[in-house]
Amino acid sequence: MRSESEGPRTSAASETLLAEIREQPDAWRRLLDESxxxxxxxxxxxxxxxxxxxxAAAHGTSDHAASYAxxxxxxLCDWTVVRDSVxxxxxxxxxxxxxxxxxxxxxxxxxxxxxVQWLRAAxxxxxxxxxxxxxxxxxxxxxxxxxxxxxxxxxxSIAATKTYTxxxxxxxxxxxxxxxxxxxxxxxxxxxxxxxxxxxxxxxEPVGPVAEACADATRMYVVARGIELxxxxxxxxxxxxxxxxxxxxxxxxxxxxxxxxxxxxxFPAWAIASEEQTLPAVxxxxxxxxxxxxxxxxxxxxxxxxxxxDFTLATPAAPHMLLSPLLSVLPGQxxxxxxxxxxxxxxxxxxxxxxxxxxx
Amino acid sequence: MRSESEGPRTSAASETLLAEIREQPDAWRRLLDESxxxxxxxxxxxxxxxxxxxxAAAHGTSDHAASYAxxxxxxLCDWTVVRDSVxxxxxxxxxxxxxxxxxxxxxxxxxxxxxVQWLRAAxxxxxxxxxxxxxxxxxxxxxxxxxxxxxxxxxxSIAATKTYTxxxxxxxxxxxxxxxxxxxxxxxxxxxxxxxxxxxxxxxEPVGPVAEACADATRMYVVARGIELxxxxxxxxxxxxxxxxxxxxxxxxxxxxxxxxxxxxxFPAWAIASEEQTLPAVxxxxxxxxxxxxxxxxxxxxxxxxxxxDFTLATPAAPHMLLSPLLSVLPGQxxxxxxxxxxxxxxxxxxxxxxxxxxx
Numbered sequence: 179m180r181s182e183s184e185g186p187r188t189s190a191a192s193e194t195l196l197a198e199i200r201e202q203p204d205a206w207r208r209l210l211d212e213s214x215x216x217x218x219x220x221x222x223x224x225x226x227x228x229x230x231x232x233x234a235a236a237h238g239t240s241d242h243a244a245s246y247a248x249x250x251x252x253x254l255c256d257w258t259v260v261r262d263s264v265x266x267x268x269x270x271x272x273x274x275x276x277x278x279x280x281x282x283x284x285x286x287x288x289x290x291x292x293x294v295q296w297l298r299a300a301x302x303x304x305x306x307x308x309x310x311x312x313x314x315x316x317x318x319x320x321x322x323x324x325x326x327x328x329x330x331x332x333x334x335s336i337a338a339t340k341t342y343t344x345x346x347x348x349x350x351x352x353x354x355x356x357x358x359x360x361x362x363x364x365x366x367x368x369x370x371x372x373x374x375x376x377x378x379x380x381x382x383e384p385v386g387p388v389a390e391a392c393a394d395a396t397r398m399y400v401v402a403r404g405i406e407l408x409x410x411x412x413x414x415x416x417x418x419x420x421x422x423x424x425x426x427x428x429x430x431x432x433x434x435x436x437x438x439x440x441x442x443x444x445f446p447a448w449a450i451a452s453e454e455q456t457l458p459a460v461x462x463x464x465x466x467x468x469x470x471x472x473x474x475x476x477x478x479x480x481x482x483x484x485x486x487x488d489f490t491l492a493t494p495a496a497p498h499m500l501l502s503p504l505l506s507v508l509p510g511q512x513x514x515x516x517x518x519x520x521x522x523x524x525x526x527x528x529x530x531x532x533x534x535x536x537x538x
Numbered sequence: 539m540r541s542e543s544e545g546p547r548t549s550a551a552s553e554t555l556l557a558e559i560r561e562q563p564d565a566w567r568r569l570l571d572e573s574x575x576x577x578x579x580x581x582x583x584x585x586x587x588x589x590x591x592x593x594a595a596a597h598g599t600s601d602h603a604a605s606y607a608x609x610x611x612x613x614l615c616d617w618t619v620v621r622d623s624v625x626x627x628x629x630x631x632x633x634x635x636x637x638x639x640x641x642x643x644x645x646x647x648x649x650x651x652x653x654v655q656w657l658r659a660a661x662x663x664x665x666x667x668x669x670x671x672x673x674x675x676x677x678x679x680x681x682x683x684x685x686x687x688x689x690x691x692x693x694x695s696i697a698a699t700k701t702y703t704x705x706x707x708x709x710x711x712x713x714x715x716x717x718x719x720x721x722x723x724x725x726x727x728x729x730x731x732x733x734x735x736x737x738x739x740x741x742x743e744p745v746g747p748v749a750e751a752c753a754d755a756t757r758m759y760v761v762a763r764g765i766e767l768x769x770x771x772x773x774x775x776x777x778x779x780x781x782x783x784x785x786x787x788x789x790x791x792x793x794x795x796x797x798x799x800x801x802x803x804x805f806p807a808w809a810i811a812s813e814e815q816t817l818p819a820v821x822x823x824x825x826x827x828x829x830x831x832x833x834x835x836x837x838x839x840x841x842x843x844x845x846x847x848d849f850t851l852a853t854p855a856a857p858h859m860l861l862s863p864l865l866s867v868l869p870g871q872x873x874x875x876x877x878x879x880x881x882x883x884x885x886x887x888x889x890x891x892x893x894x895x896x897x898x
Contacts, residue, residue, distance in 0.1 A: 238795025397784035419796035424757035435598025436779035439888035528799035
């Protein structure tokens with residue numbers, strides 16, 4: 179029990195959120211055990227009939243996974259992924275996804291009405307339809323030609339954690355199976371699960387003081403570039419829904435195009451530094467945030483490369499570059515929860531929210 | 539001179555920003571006079587050889603114009619537009635835009651290095667390259683096969699206003715010329731310029747008290763759906779860079795997926811209500827924001843349809859639905875400036891920023 183050191187505000191709901199964060203490596207293993215065969219079969223079909231365009235539809239956390247799909251399916255399969263405007267076919271009468279295209283719907287609950295509507299229109303129009311969902315029996319699961327079950331187990335917290343990383347894992351496996359490297363990706367995912375388990379155990383304690391130091395912050399930027407942009411978007415949403423911080427995700431380059439002006443010593447920047455080609459852009463953004471007086475939290479596998487960091491929460495290097503986002507999101511999930519606790523908010527029970535979003 | 543009523547903080551730079559906001563209708567007319575013939579010629583070429591995919595590259599404000607391109611080119615030409623990941627070809631070695639594709643680079647200055655690099659790679663790889671820029675003699679202008687000059691005149695404020703709406707106007711004209719309705723769109727754009735001129739004159743005064751009422755806000759949401767999402771993104775950036783508010787743009791549906799939790803009476807929501815199919819989603823989002831205690835500012839042509847609004851800044855209905863974003867951004871630009879003044883910030887000279895962003 180860690181609740182003592184975390185102060186009196188820790189509720190049962192908050193413990194549920196922490197348990198689900200901790201459970202992620204097991205959830206990835208479950209995906210491998212229960213869904214990898216199905217993903218392999220789908221990969222075979224897609225490899226034989228490669229779509230000329232992938233259209234992804236999703237909202238919220240699932241849309242962040244769609245950001246990941248843009249990179250993972252391009253780099254593994256050379257496919258172009260559009261995060262499709264759901265409103266174009268649903269509200270404006272534009273042509274739905276069509277024959278030769280892959281319509282990829284991502285939804286934890288499988289019940290978001292306009293995503294279901296979008297998938298139905300795509301299927302009727304001849305597109306190949308795939309749903310990636312934690313609820314294969316949902317409306318979305320019933321509409322799709324192929325369903326990949328996330329096998330994350332019931333997610334009880336309103337803030338999604340394990341369904342997010344399981345969606346990333348499923349997308350990496352889909353891409354790898356198409357590319358003929360499914361077995362290697364599965365092995366790398368198992369290794370990543372081990373690394374995550376270790377990293378989670380090591381990160382829980384150091385995250386606390388960083389959250390304490392940021393307890394008065396009501397605004398944050400989360401900055402990344404390239405493949406980690408999905409991570410930045412997801413961490414920003416966790417900070418917003420769990421700790422009520424107005425958190426904005428942006429590319430390192432976009433930050434320089436205006437938002438840097440708003441930074442000040444009470445406005446921290448969370449920077450995700452990965453090991454690859456985008457590091458110089460993130461390093462420059464961190465330096466600019468620091469110059470603006472903002473506290474800089476450096477995370478990711480190359481966190482130590484950000485010289486101006488006030489706090490460092492490094493994550494291990496993934497065995498495959500494309501699996502890095504499964505690890506780099508972890509300190510952000512823990513931090514969002516700890517920041518809520520530091521602010522006296524119950525992180526397991528965000529205000530004004532329901533688990534299944536039925537908003538159109 | 540309005541500076542008296544705006545208090546002692548109004549500087550020369552702030553007057554420049556206001557002058558450029560006011561100048562927009564004239565800038566659109568200049569685009570028509572100077573560039574419409576060239577856009578018509580390009581439209582003819584594109585109509586004869588329609589691209590199978592449009593890839594748009596841009597950062598910051600220009601990327602918001604790319605969000606608009608997604609809608610305007612789909613609805614006018616049935617083309618799919620991807621807001622391309624610049625980092626995929628530039629940093630990760632992914633295939634650049636290729637033969638049969640249109641590579642559309644948007645940049646006010648034409649000097650953003652990775653956008654120039656992206657366009658160069660696209661041209662070398664056989665894509666048709668088009669640059670839309672206020673600086674046709676720039677590096678980007680020199681690299682592109684076809685250049686559309688924005689003809690917005692020199693933009694001296696760091697915060698882009700007239701180059702943004704001129705980019706929208708150029709995109710609407712490109713789409714309409716391809717679709718064979720260039721002349722009608724040009725006429726509609728002239729009508730929209732007249733409406734804007736009138737609206738700007740009428741909005742300047744009522745924006746002031748709304749800004750005063752929000753003077754203590756450090757966080758805001760800007761909510762829209764569909765074609766006005768570009769407007770939401772652009773207004774959020776103006777609020778961030780001009781008035782140092784952590785402003786987050788989101789679809790009405792995304793707001794329900796988490797961010798609604800962070801709202802409180804000190805955290806206003808700016809809602810853009812247009813006249814079409816997306817109104818119910820925006821209306822629901824405004825109602826949820828209101829229920830969370832957030833002050834709601836209703837804008838757009840259907841502002842009066844948002845029953846829960848605390849403030850209303852309506853804009854006129856555009857003669858063509860796709861031109862509505864040129865009008866609905868205007869109160870946001872004025873409000874960002876007035877909010878800066880209400881906060882004692884000089885809105886013409888944001889901290890930490892240069893006009894041409896050379897960040898990689």
